[in-house]
Amino acid sequence: MASKEVPTETVTERERKFEVGLRRPRPELAGVGPIAGTADPVELTLDATYFDTADHRLAAAGVTLRRRRGGSDEGWHLKLPVGDDRRDEIRMPLSAKSKPPRELRRLVVAHTMGHKLIPVAHLRTERTECALLDGAGRTVAALTDDKVTGEAIGKAAHLDRWREWEVELGETAGEDLLESITVALAKDGVHRSKSSSKLARLLDDRLPKTPKRRTKLAGDVVLAYLRDQVNALRRNDIGVRRDAEDAVHQMRVASRRIRGALNSFKRVLDRDVTRELAAELKWLAGGLAPARDTEVQHQYFGAAVAELPDELVRGPVRPFLSAHFAAEAEQARRTALKTLSSDRYENLLRELDRLLTDPPFTKRAKKQAKAELRHSVRRADRRLRAAARAAARVADGPDRDAALHELRKKAKQARYAADAVRPVFGAKLDAWRRSVKRVQSTLGDHHDLVVARTVGLGLATAAHRDGHSTFTFGVLHARGAAAAAGLDGAFERRWRAVRRATKPKWLS
Template sequence: MADTKREIERKFEFTTPGAEQRGVPDLTGTAGIAAVVDQGVTDLDAVYYDTPDQRLAADGLTLRRRTGGHDSGWHLKLPVAPGVRDEVTAPLGDTVHQMRVASRRLRSALKTYRKVLDREVTDPIGEELRRLGTELGADRDREVLHEHFRTALADLPRPLQAGPVRGRLRTWNTTRRAASRRRALTVLDSPRHLTLLDTLEALLTDPPLLPGAAKPAAKALPKAVLRDYARLASRVEHALSLDPGQEADRALHQARKAAKRARYAAEAAEPALGKPARKFAKAMKGVQSLLGEHQDSVVARAALRELAHQAHGAGEPSFTWGLLHGREEARAERVERALPAAWAEAAAPGLRAALK
């Protein structure tokens, strides 16, 4: 998560001969200073970024990527008043995740509001955003899955941890981490990604608006949100009609993506529609979270089967991986039992009527 702090900078000049050579004076006892503590020396390495025509600097903005110290990551400084700036800091790993989320939100908005924006222009952009989200997601998904398995193993009694399960998990994670991070860096450094950034800037500068963009927001936005709801309803009802199994898993996954799109659509409309859109988005988020838990179980079971296969091939017991696989099956079954009631609540007609 990004963190924001207020930075106040004051500069003082030496006024007496030789003061500069003596260094910084002892500030203990100065108003507003409780104590002066030596924190040692930290090596910091920072790279600063700007546009070719230095628009950030012209507006008093500073963007840097810094390593070393307790706050390694991206730092964005925004001017507030003379000598006062707000600094937004985001960890390096978190920034990739946030880029992935932003890509998905934008792609979703381009699809939802296709009556407002020319699809001949936005569809190719949406495809590039889809590819970017997929490429960036590999490392994040691995990280989340690894932490989930670590927690699951920690919760198991020792007698149920058969063989070198922690070492096996560490090897599995390390192998994938190196590959996924190389992949993400390659994507972000590619000419294709730079072209996408230029395309997005052009989209903001000159959006391809259709005549529908001239309609009042109070009329156009509810229709777009409700179209996405209808898409979600169709997918949920189809998934609920299926018996448990791989086909149902795929249908629930498609419903999850539709729930996310309906949620994003409502959140984008909230500035114009207010509380009704906020309540609708909250309901869609609840459905998305439940379906997301089911999909997490599907992905976890596939990884556990892979771990069990690797353990077996190395002559290690696969009992523990099978046990965790069974627990993931039970988690999916709990979601499947809870879904009908959760969907009935989210599909309450009043939530949709309030949008109109």
């Protein structure tokens, strides 16, 4: 569901930049992949002002916010990294105001943290754009030849001038075309740009440098893992505000991974200091939970009804489910956005910044990583095995479901611990980790079915109240119970695989 505050025009760009000299002729790319020719060039002048905090928080995160005149897409642009060579560009039209629109400012609050957005750079680009055509004359990509004049704004102004080529794929082009073009240009001595954007190139000496990954000391390894997860949390914050697919789930995963690291590596991080932060991360996950739970249950019931023969679907089941979960999703989204708009959440982000800049290390953080971090993995393994023994003592019913759910949480913690120490132990834990993940996944599906049976009873009650048949919900309840029993059996097999998995001797 779309929020009224979020711009509706979003374009995914698949592009790659190349560094070139000012006098180099434009390349001839006919014969590369499906490219058969080039359309007549179009010349443009683009004038852009970039906005960021004074300490360049957006640029450091690979995010750019600009006001650009010129070209068919002139307006406000917010560019968000999606993956290698991929960025989402959110566009809004120009207005009389020279400051960034409120809608775009709100999307990046997890990065700006209340700091004012100010002009940090001005770029003027003389662009020559050529469409790259296939044999049928269809555009498969675009080559832009940019001559850029940039000025970094600040206490010390900085002027620069350079030229770059940019290849952007068309909607129907395969990803392999970028690689083919890269190889063709490399043969002619043209190589990929080291900067992800024009702004990053201009501000290179002003941006905070990403700390080098070190794996010698325990504290270095844990801190690098935490930094990755905090970055993921902030990245998905934007996705949640945009109502992007899977963003709520991924943001919850990041918050759980951070909390898991604080719990798992308490020999390295002072637990007395991090305890409150862990509690706040749990609160955040709880604020996002309704949105994720609604999403999971809607998918489950939609798929479960689709699998039923028509004669077992009695009454307006499908429109009833659509209406019910649409209302649930709307309420859950409001809850999520209220959580992310709260002072409590902003304080949590500040505490995460403090965790990264001034980590509460214990003396053990200075110990050799291989010797120290194995203790945390061993502890996670012991807790996992204890939970498995507890589940084995419960035969059936709600107590069995609760025991398996607890075991699932322990499996998740063990897997996250293994992920965190992978830079140290490499592939030595991979077989064990994969087996643990399969247990976690199986028990996750089992828990979803347990919840679905409860949700289904509520749906049946609501359908009865509206005068509809409840027959189909009874069928779904019975099928869900049978499926859960099957997953219980699958868990037993996968747990045996955990015990047999190859692992280092210190984990035996």
